[in-house]
Every structure is written in C-alpha cells, then in structure tokens.
Amino acid sequence: MIILYDYELSGNCYKVRLLLSMLNVSYEKKAIEFYPAAEHKTDAFLSINALGQLPVIQTGDLTINDSHAILVYLARQYDKSDTWFPISDPVRLAQVTQWMCFADSLTSSASSARLVNGFFYDLDGEACRQEAHRLFRIFDEHLWFNEREDHLWVVPGKTPTIADLACFAYVVLSEEGGISRMDYPAIRRWTDRVKRLAGFVVMPGVFPAGPGPVHVLPANDTFPSAGTAEA
Amino acid sequence: MIDLEAARYRWHPVASSTDLVPRHVFQAQLLGREMALWRADDGNVNAWENRCLHRGVRLSIGINDGRELVCQYHGWRYANRTAGCTYIPAHPADAPARTICNNTYPAVEKHGLIWSGEKPDGQIPSLDVLDTTSITPLRGVTINVPLENIALPLIDYYSSGQRGASGDSVVHYGADTPDPFLLILHAHGHLHTSANAQAVDTPTPDIAFFFQPLDAARTAVRGVLCGVDEHNIGSAALIALLKQHSFMLCRARDIIESGHRDKPVPTPWTPYIPKVSDRHASMPPLTSAGQQAKLRVRLSAIENLSPSVKTFRFQALNTQIESAAPSVLPVAQPGAHIDIHLPNGLVRQYSLINGPGQTDHYAIAVKRLDDSTGGSHALHDSLKVGDVLATSVPRNNFTLRRDAEHTHLIAGGIGLTPLLSMARALDHSNLPFTLHHFIATETDAINRAELENMSAAVHWHVGQDVQQTQDTLSALLDAPTEHHHVYICGPGAMLGFTRETAATRGWADESIHFEYFKNPDVVDDSSEFNVELARSGLSLQVPAGKSLLSVLREHNVGVQSSCEQGACGTCRVEVLEGEPDHQDVYLSDTEKAQGNCLMSCVSRARSKRLVLDL
Amino acid sequence: MTQCSDPVALALWHPIAAIEDIPADGKQKTQLLGEVLHYRKMDDTRVSVHHGDRKLPVTLAYGYVWTCLGTPERDLFDLPEYAESDRRNVCAATVGVNVSAPRAVENFLDMGHFPFVHTGILGAEPHTEVREYQVNVDTERDEILATECLFYQPQAAAGSSGGVMSDYIYRVPHPYCAVLYKSCPTDESRLDVIALFLQSVDEENIRAHALVSVIDTQSSDLDIRMFQQNIFSQDKPILENQLPKRLPLDPRAETPIRADKSAIAYRRWLRTKGLQYGVLAAAA
C-alpha cells in the first residue's frame, strides 16, 4: 500500500492525488499539518524528508519526495498505457520535462503568492504575482497555439501527460494568491479540459467543470435534440 | 482619456468567436464591468453580468450545461437567452418567479469576434478593409495601459516587429485612425516567417486592430488580418503567420508597458450594477402569485406527431436580426402551462413541452379530441403558420422537484405533455427517473424515439383496459420509498385511482404530484357566505350561483386565474380564518385538511365567514 | 491604507491570534482594521498588544487573543460551553480570505450552499431543500438566533450509514462573529459548537479563526483541525468570487429567498447598529 504524506490544501500534494485517482491506484493518506503547526519541519517528518517538504510517498522500503518525482514514479509503475509519461518518444519526453520545470517555477511564484495571502507567509507577494503573470502570458500563448493544431494538452499529442497535472495545481489555485486568470482564456479552457478527465478529483479551492466534451472549437449551430446532449 | 459615456453606447469586441467553446464560460471585461460569456449548445452566445443575482457570485466560475448556466454557490440555474432563473434548489417545490432575470447584454458575432456593449445603439464597425472575403482573427493580447496610449505605438507595428522577425523583408504600411477604438494598418510587402523549417514569404495583409477598453488601466487588442486566403496558404503557413503576429504583438505590448511603468495608474472604473426589482428585494412569501402579463406570439411551426397529435411552436413577435435585444419569451420551468386565447374566443391551457434551454419558443402538443369543447378543433383545423395569438405568461402549478433520489413520471395519453418537459430536464441533468406512458394504441406513443434515447427506463403500456391499468398502477405504487417522487398527469379517473392507491399504500401526500386536465366533479355553488379581505380591508358577500373569484373581480381585487374549474392551481388564495369548502382537484388531501388556502374559482365556505389574505 | 473611522467597529473586541499559536518569545505582527499591531506572549496567561506605542486592551477568551482599537463598549459575548469540563476545545483554523467579514458571517449562516460547496461532507445533491426555520433577534442580549434549522447531511455522524437530518442552531452575538450548535453524534443530549471569529485585516480582507468545542473522544485534534481547515478552504473561493466584496445593505442589491431569512435579519441588524466597516451602506 502506498502511503502519501499529504496536506489537503497543498497544490503539490494535489498533483499526486490527481494522478493516483486518474490511475485508479489505492493509497492511504497521512495528514501532515503544514499550516499553522508546521509539522513538516518537525524531527519526525525531517527524518522522512530532510528537505522538510510535502508531498512524500512511501511504499515498502521506498521513499520518494518531490511531487514531480512521484508523478514520474507513479506513471511508470501504474500507467499500463504508457501515455502519462511517454518514455518511448524522445521529443515528447523532453517536452514533458520542460513543462514540469515550468510547473516548478509556478511553485515559486503563483504558489508563493497564495502562501502570502492565505497562510500569512512573510514574502514579497507583489513580486510573486508579477512573476506569475509573466509565466501565465507565456503559458496562455503556448496553449492557444496548441488549440489551433487540435492539441488539447500541454504537450502536443493525443493524450494528457503528467506535465498537465504538474502545471494544473498552482494554475487553478492562482486566484487564492490574487492572480486573476481573466486575461488567459486558453488557460481557462485548458483547466476545464483537465477537470473533465476521467478520475479527476477536486480539492478545496477547485470547482468542478460539469459534464462536457473536450472540443477546442465552437459547436456547430445545430441544437442537439432534447435528451441526447453529451453527458 | 476616452469618453467613457460615449463608449457605453458603442459596440466593442469582448472575445474571439473561437474563445467560446462548448460547455465553457468565458470571463470578459468591458469598461470595468465583468461579463460571463457562454455559448449554448444551440450556438446562441449569451453575454451576462458576471454576477449571480442571488448572492453576487461570479457566474464565470459556474457551469455551462449547454442550455443553462448553473451557479456554483447554491446551484441556481439560469436559462440560455433569457437569463431567467429556472430553478432554486433550496426550494425545490417552488417555481421561481419568472422575473428573476440576470442582467444581459447584447452579443453579436462579426469579423470572427464577439461584440457587446452596455447599450450599443450604433453599428458594429464595418470597414473597407474588412470588406474582404476572408478575415483571420489574431490571438487577443491584453496590455496593461489605458486605451488611449496604444494606437500610436502600434503604428510602428510592422517595422518594430521586424526586429524580432527572422527575415529581412521590407514592409510598408500606412495607418489611418478614424477613431480611438481602432487602428487600421494598410501594409505592402512581404512578411518573412518560417513554417516547418521552410522559409515562407507571405504577402503582408492589412490589419484592423480593435481596442477593447477592459478597465481604466487595461486594454485588450483584438486584431484581424484581412484577405489572407486561409485555404490557399495551408494550415502550417497560417499558424506560422499567427505565431509571427502573436510574437510581434507581445513585443509591442512589452514595449508599451515598459514605457508606461512610471505613469500614475488611473482609478478603476466602477460600473453601475442595476438593482433588482422591489418585488425581489424582500423575502418572497411562501406562495407567490406570478405577474399578470399578456404575450403576443406568432405560430412558427406545426408538426404532426401522430395521426391525432400535432405540436405547435410559438415565437415572440418582433424578433429582430442583429438587434440589441431580440424579443425573448419569459422563461418557463418543466410542468408549466400557458393559456392560449384562441381565435374563436376560447381560452385553453396547454402544458409546454420545451426541454431545458429551449427558450426561443414555446412548444405545445395537442391531441384532436372529438368531444373537445372546441380548443383542440380550433388549433388543429383553423390555425396556420404565421398566425398571431395572445397567450398568458407561463404558470407553473406542477413544479418538478430536483431533489428526489428517483422520480416516477406516469402519463395517461396526451397527459404526457408536462411530463415530457420534465423528462427532458431530468435526462439533461442526469437525474434518475422512470417514465410510464399509458396509451390506447401504438400510434399514441408520441416522441418515442427521443424517449427511447434517454438514459431512463421508459415503459409504454398499450391498450390496457381499466382493470389492467389499475393493476399496473398498483404494482408501481407498491410501497412508498423515501425521497422518491411521483408525477402523474392524465384522465381524471386515472388520477383519482392513483391518488387513492398511493394514500392507502402509505405514500406521503407531498410525494405525489398530479395535474388534472379538468375538474371531473360537478361544482356545487349553492352556498352563501361572507369574506373579509385582511389586507385590503374589504368585506364582501358571495351569493349562491356566483364564484368567489368573480365576486373578488367585481371589486377589483386582482387574483389570477387560468382554468377556472379548480384544476390548475393558479387562483389559489391564502385563508386566515374560517373553514373552506374545497371543490377543486388541485390541492392534496393534506392541504385541504390544513384549510389555510383555497382555489377561489370553485371553492366556497363551510363556515359563515372566511378571512382571506388579500 | 485608509484608516477606520467607524465608531462601531472601533469599539468592538477583535480576535487577532490563537493563543497557542504564539511563539514563546519574540514580537509578532498582525493587522487589524488597516492598522499594524504588534503582540507578544508574556507568559501562558498574559499577552500584550501594541499599536505603535499605544498599549491596547486585551481579553484572552475562547483560545484567542482579542483586542480593541478604541474603547470597548461592552464585554466580549458569552460562550459558556467553552468552560464545560468535558469538552475538547480546539483552535482549529486560521485562514486568510479576500472578502469582508460580514460576507463571511453570512456564508457561515447559510445552509443552502452545503450540497454545492461542501459536497459529500455537509450536504449532497439531490438533497438541497432548506426547510422553514425560525429567526429571532434577542434584544436583551443583542444577538440574532436562528433555530429549528434542519438539513440533510450525507455523513453528519462518523458511524451513520446513509443520510440524516442534522439540527442546527445559529447565533450571531457580534457583527464579525457567529456560533453554530449542531447535534452531537456521540451524545444526544449535548450540542457540538463551532465558532467563527473574524479578524478584519482591512475592509476587504479577513483572517477567519475557528474554535471547535466538541464532546468527541474519538477524533484526534489533527482530525478536527484538518476537517475545519478543509471546510473553510472550500468556502474561500466562493467568498473571493463574490461581488461586491463588502456586504451590500441595500435590500435591492441582491435577491434573497426564504432560505436566507437569517441573512436578511443579519443585514437588518447591521443597519440598525449603524456598522460601516465592511459593508456598503443602503442608499438613504
């Protein structure tokens, strides 16, 4: 059984919960109170992860920390279809890695702004917001052009990858850090698509999208006859 | 500074057409006001105040279910087009007042963009350069500076773009600025782009840039390329071209923003948000009578459903093309009916069969009856497409709760009509239900294909005699189940049997909902009594042979009515004192026993005196 | 930062921190009504609060430090359950929310959002009905009381399978505080208490503090804290998306329904008090 050291309100932990759920892997949660108790800085937790960071998973003798490392592990271990982490395709693999690094830069910007507003961290919230907007502009343009080529996900291709989940968490929580997504329509559409993936789960701060197709282009103007709309 | 007041009367672009994908809610801003834009499954674009009327929550975080927009806070549902509230989950048994309507703005698609405005009265810009066969919208870009600071630096768009471009082509441009909200670049030359590692020279197209004033310090630039032959240049080159422009526009944005870094930031615009009407400002009473209003509609289509059943579709009069406010019909909920004023002077009630979000028309299904008192004959035989009729606004005395764990719909013959609209709503929202349709012959199974396609179990009981029908109904109602609700509409005898059986089997009155076509009982109006109207301070006498309703009307006390035979529930009045003599078939036995309301069209008094809350 | 000039808000006691969260040494900083405050733990029973050089009055109550920027007009409201010896009192959460305090109080009083916002915990579709309940203003104690509140909850009690109707009583004893009493799953004769104490950082930002006082021998403190933090964090994005952020007291600003009876009484109560901080006054 996998044990996830988890804080419900953490975006990094959310990435892991999302993939576990989408891959239908059962696991046990061990709650670590990040705020206000700072349990992740106690000796007990530091002995599990010397970095004093969540999330961490344990299974048997194996301990893995860092949300992205955990995503890679879970995808390789449990994804029978080999699509979430496409190791046999060098180009896509590189792109997945690139966007995971991008996701890390969201942790130090969008996520930090959220720590300032919601958890009273003593950081420069304004600087974090500015950096997040700079990143969102780039991300929106990337997704907008993906849509033009019928690519629904962060990395071009038919299926979503762990890069989608890595980017999703702190993008979708950005408003808690005072970062509006109004100027990023392609990002907003992509968050709807992620929310419609099978096995998607919400966390506090994330709303469901409701049923719908994952098209990228406007519907034709025929009215589906009553009772036959897509569910 | 732009002229804010004048700007309110213009059309502005608020999104690209391609921004509005199905089942998505786009968050827009115009002149400081936020809008929720969403495209329904029928293609209609809605531009609404981004604020739920209930508690002010942004609708852009809500759910577009294809026909309705659902608020995330308390699940209020608002209909496509009308923005009328169709369902309030906290009060599942109530039909929301038809006039709870969100603020809407006009929305028109043109030049690949969505155009809207607060009260636009002019034309959407239509320019010479746009007069070309093909228009290619660019990716919209937001610039965090006031609108008046953008056009001038953008005149250098093509030449400054060259700094970032990988080529050396020379581009000539000319600019005219007919007004502060747009800039047109007439270009000559070639733009050097690369697609699939192949260098491509594209003739430089003319560009129209529209400036969308988001707020005092923020502007969106929405550009369209004019005359790019998308089919001819191929999709790779087209994308390369769009990328090139996105790149150039982003660089222009960075330059404009950095030039503005030290300028004072203007205070944001504060849009006026219209207040809700007085009627909705205070908490509504437990039962609220709807508003009196007459509609004029045009018969737009007639369709045969079976040899004896036709559907009639009505549309609002004066639907204009590209108008700010196409005339819309008041929104109706499943179970609602309208009164139709027929050419022969008769007024008849028909249930609407519309599905959720079908707000641009009213549809009814009418069976031609031989013993009809003239209603079905008039509709079947004398109406033609194009005819104009008067109708009431929809009334709903047969409301569909959506908090049941399972809903059972039972229809006798053409009594299917209100249940059809319920089935459509339940099916669309994936709520569990079963439908039983009792019919004389197979040909009476109207809308069979549609119903068979639904996720629910639908049963047709064909040609059952009275005993067989009663056996089937008895089996259906075998034992009451908590959180199950039953809706039944059909002939009086069938309803009577169902109600009795349900009661003896222990079903709670509140779980059995029914609608009669007409009151099968004979009304006894031989009594005489007095009524006092608590709120108007009137004291009136109701003589034998006259209804309470007609006495009230004679004294100008407004009470709405519809069927006037104790079947539809419209003329309900609250009783404060006295014992009513119920003669209707609308109220349940529990409600009748409680004695705190009556149907004023047929019911009278057992006591000498009644005090009414009027 | 605009200074608070509302005499009503200035005379109130405001919570600023959970006593147990204050480090043993060192000066701490927080903000109240737009003003920066410093506070320090002297020992387990004493905390000092300063606004610049000025020493502010302090009350330690219900696990939290309370202070007042003006002259307190009355003592802090009573919460007698806190002193009952067999209760677990847990300072369960402090969450920053970008909204005014009165909007958060209204959200706390509102049952209609349970199935949509606290899905699967405090409510679940299709059970969405808010039944009639009673609201009264207790003029003697100057507080609002909502009673006979019933709501269907999927998992109100740990051991219950299937849904149950839960009973609630709500109290609003302070413009920025509300208390709820809820049937206790382990002892039918007692009520669990959850109190919401709002610190107005400024007019449109709060720190929402929660006190949970329960008769519960099973759950750990950590369970209780995580549960409460999750609930608050589910409300947070709703509150942050409410426009306007201040509570409009004009009756025509929004559309109440019968389920909102307590909110209507609360808005009226604030109007009579003449409270200005965190609200939009009704047009005269």
Ligand SMILES: N[C@@H](CCC(=O)N[C@@H](CS)C(=O)NCC(=O)O)C(=O)O
């Ligand atoms: N790169 C790490 C970052 C994890 C991280 O920042 N976790 C937060 C909680 S969301 C944490 O524990 N922060 C404490 C710290 O960094 O000291 C990952 O992706 O897992």
Ligand code: FES
């Ligand atoms: S605020 Fe939208 S439903 Fe209540």
Ligand SMILES: [Fe+2]
């Ligand atoms: Fe809540």
